[in-house]
Amino acid sequence: MSQDLGLWTVPLAVIGGAIRVSTPFLFVSLGETITERAGRINLGLEGTLVFGAMAAYATAVLTGSAWAGVAAAGLAGAGFGLVHGVICSLPRVNDVAVGIALMLFGLGLAFFLGKPFIQPSAPPLPAIPFGFWSDLPQVQAALRVNVLFLVGAALSAVLWWAFRHTRAGLVVRVVGDSAEAARAMGYSVTRVRVLATMAGGVLAGIGGAYLSLYYPGSWNEGISSGQGLMAVALVIFARWNPLACFGAALLFGGAGALGPALQSVGVSSGYYLFYAAPYVLTLALLVATSSPDRALAGAPGELGLSR
Template sequence: MEETGIGAWGVPLAILAGAIRVSTPFIFVSLGETVTERSGRINLGLEGTLVFGAMTAYAVAVMTNSPWLGVIAAMATGAVFGLAHGWICKWPRVNDIAIGIAMMQFGLGLAFFLGKPFIQPAAPHLPAIPLGFWSSLPQIQAALNINVLFLLGAALAFVLRWALGNTRLGLVLRVVGDSTDAARAMGISPDRVRLLATAAGGSLAAIGGAYLSLYYPGSWNEGISSGQGLMAVALVIFARWNPIGCFLAALLFGGAGALGPALQSAGVSEGYYLFYAAPYVLTLVIMIATSSPTRSLSGAPGALSLTK
């Protein structure tokens, strides 16, 4: 522990720092999927959207030397993916799950093909706020060097939670998600609402991809995601479709993902690599714990069906 310079606080501090870094993509993807599923549609294609957003953000940042233009470009491509998914899924007898898997593979393949010229060039990184300026310890300074997107994601979680319960848009989204027939009786077009909700969800997921390529790990390569887009679907179920719950669950997933590196940095040289599988094990445990043939999930939108 002495190698960390702060004694027993080394591992918890490293986990905290890692949780903040690792959780940010989960926050945006899970919030995007929450918006989509609240409308009564599931989108398993967000893994492809996440990776394509990462590639787009990196490529635009390289060409313009502006990471924020990269984020905006990623959001635009994410919205296009969402619109395509939503448009296809509005047709009768089209399965959301099958289309999501197809869109995921399409996004991954297109990102790998178009992103090959950008593997070597270096792009500017997104800025971070040094909240640890008050400390002279480099470990604390590094742990509290918070990326702007993390703070935006945290704020967005609370804004979405408020909007779902207190605005007309939130009411419309919840009505469509709970009952297609009730929405039509109120003069609301479920297809249009779900189309826009899927586009918004894709746009948010792409921000998570931009974070991956422009901040942490801060490069573009074909293995950049490690399945975070798919794990975010389990995270949404775990959070019971609550945006604030998604934020907290993302921190939990991020902490699980940071456990292996934290142990390594503390001097643990044997077995630490097993903890790199912690996020995947946690995903599996959540899916098993929330599955039941006899009861429905609390908080689940009534129109959301995996067998549609």
């Protein structure tokens, strides 16, 4: 069998790249969906993502276990979420300002604590070879799927169901749509929002663990490239729907894989433009979803309100 797929290499590489690149987008966007459904915005997830990547890599290096690194990243994300949730519960505190401050703090702390771990090698997360049936290395590489991608895909379906059919999901939605109604029903708005922000931080931290322990699979100060911030835009595009977040994450992942895919077949003209595809897509989606009749469609009622 010929090993040369010709132009079919491009869509195959985009599909495989979409699966690899989309996983951090997926975890951060699902985490932000939980947080925003409770009526709180967390723009600090970029810092949580990067700090989670550092914590996961450092823990994996020290313990020899990639899954211990994932657990450490989740705990680190929960800590950042707790800090964000508690501070934002204070009177006259702006969610956006706190998020930006924690983003800068997370980035700086990760760079400072992570310097000793730039050179050491950490054990990677496992992947499942769904392309075992093919002799083509391109197919095998494209269908080598990391376990965390499958976990994220399942989680998107679970969250979609939970928001509609479980008491916890309905409580989060009530708090996000009307704090006064939630208080009248006897729920603690502060507690729900802090827990939702912590849950969002846990998922963002795990997304960071994927970056450092699988793809690209190393720790350095430029590991994120703004994926945490782009994932917040993805949530708006997905209209706070976990299943739509899964599809949108694949779309962003495919855009991120376009440059390497075209380069693999010898297309080198406009090299930097192809690699800018995710950022161009983010800008285009923000413009497309910012019209007066669509900007707030599906948004929780408490988002953007001053408390």
